Amino acid sequence: xxxxxxxxxxxxxxxxxxxxxxxxxxxxxxxxxxxxxxxxxxxxxxxxxxxxxxxxxxxxxxxxxxxxxxxxxxxxxxxxxxxxxxxxxxxxxxxxxxxxxxxxxxxxxxxxxxxxxxxxxxxxxxxxxxxxxxxxxxxxxxxxxxxxxxxxxxxxxxxxxxxxxxxxxxxxxxxxxxxxxxxxxxxxxxxxxxxxxxxxxxxxxxxxxxxxxxxxxxxxxxxxxxxxxxxxxxxxxxxxxxxxxxxxxxxxxxxxxxxxxxxxxxxxxxxxxxxxxxxxxxxxxxxxxxxxxxxxxxxxxxxxxxxxxxxxx
Numbered sequence: 001x002x003x004x005x006x007x008x009x010x011x012x013x014x015x016x017x018x019x020x021x022x023x024x025x026x027x028x029x030x031x032x033x034x035x036x037x038x039x040x041x042x043x044x045x046x047x048x049x050x051x052x053x054x055x056x057x058x059x060x061x062x063x064x065x066x067x068x069x070x071x072x073x074x075x076x077x078x079x080x081x082x083x084x085x086x087x088x089x090x091x092x093x094x095x096x097x098x099x100x101x102x103x104x105x106x107x108x109x110x111x112x113x114x115x116x117x118x119x120x121x122x123x124x125x126x127x128x129x130x131x132x133x134x135x136x137x138x139x140x141x142x143x144x145x146x147x148x149x150x151x152x153x154x155x156x157x158x159x160x161x162x163x164x165x166x167x168x169x170x171x172x173x174x175x176x177x178x179x180x181x182x183x184x185x186x187x188x189x190x191x192x193x194x195x196x197x198x199x200x201x202x203x204x205x206x207x208x209x210x211x212x213x214x215x216x217x218x219x220x221x222x223x224x225x226x227x228x229x230x231x232x233x234x235x236x237x238x239x240x241x242x243x244x245x246x247x248x249x250x251x252x253x254x255x256x257x258x259x260x261x262x263x264x265x266x267x268x269x270x271x272x273x274x275x276x277x278x279x280x281x282x283x284x285x286x287x288x289x290x291x292x293x294x295x296x297x298x299x300x301x302x303x304x305x306x307x308x309x310x311x312x313x
Contacts, residue, residue, distance in 0.1 A: 113296060137156065146254075153289060178268075194213055194215045215270055237267060272299065
């Protein structure tokens with residue numbers, strides 16, 4: 001086992017910058033190398049820290065003290081164990097996969113990704129139905145060449161957590177995976193890409209604002225998730241997030257952001273999460289919002305299937 005290469009892939013995954021070729025390389029390594037699997041099992045005891053660790057990292061690392069950076073690097077190392085939970089489950093199901101495989105790429109399930117159907121304000125609160133947008137105060141507006149886009153208006157706290165800080169304005173959509181369940185079960189590799197165009201339209205430089213593009217994977221049916229949001233760490237099969245920090249003024253152009261998340265065969269539904277808010281320490285209140293936008297939201301499914309399975313259809 002090439003531990004140095006594993007560490008490099010882990011770090012790329014934890015920062016949501018793993019390329020499709022690297023994702024395939026890592027998946028193959030876990031499927032074929034028992035030493036790597038054993039390593040993951042040993043580290044899996046840390047799994048309770050994974051998701052909160054990733055979200056709580058301070059994105060303004062350039063201004064941090066060296067001691068803080070060392071601590072954060074250690075946290076990133078722990079966060080890599082997220083791969084152990086998601087990919088190890090997948091790899092155990094794939095150890096007997098055939099040598100020849102077929103790659104499929106297809107759009108997956110986002111409803112109204114350009115916000116052309118919704119009018120006015122988004123429904124308030126976490127959505128109670130699949131394929132519906134909902135969340136913190138937001139509205140549909142035009143912005144910089146787009147007739148319709150999501151406008152983040154105001155940060156809010158978590159409704160199920162009393163006195164939680166108003167750290168970000170968050171919008172969600174639940175994606176039911178029933179239509180692709182057979183495809184996931186037959187796949188030897190599966191992940192999703194969540195893509196979004198983001199814009200900080202402030203003409204004057206201001207406080208840094210962090211955008212988030214994140215996708216969560218869950219087992220089971222999506223009906224109860226609205227009552228239990230935010231979820232406990234042990235409810236999440238896997239997640240992937242990408243952050244973009246802007247202080248306004250420039251470039252004042254749309255930024256295309258992509259995050260990736262592994263889909264284990266047991267995945268039942270996803271939650272798509274878009275947000276804008278504080279770029280500081282966890283709990284820090286968000287700067288004033290209203291000139292931050294998102295549009296052209298896409299969810300793309302990547303699966304690799306055995307040629308024998310494809311031929312039998």
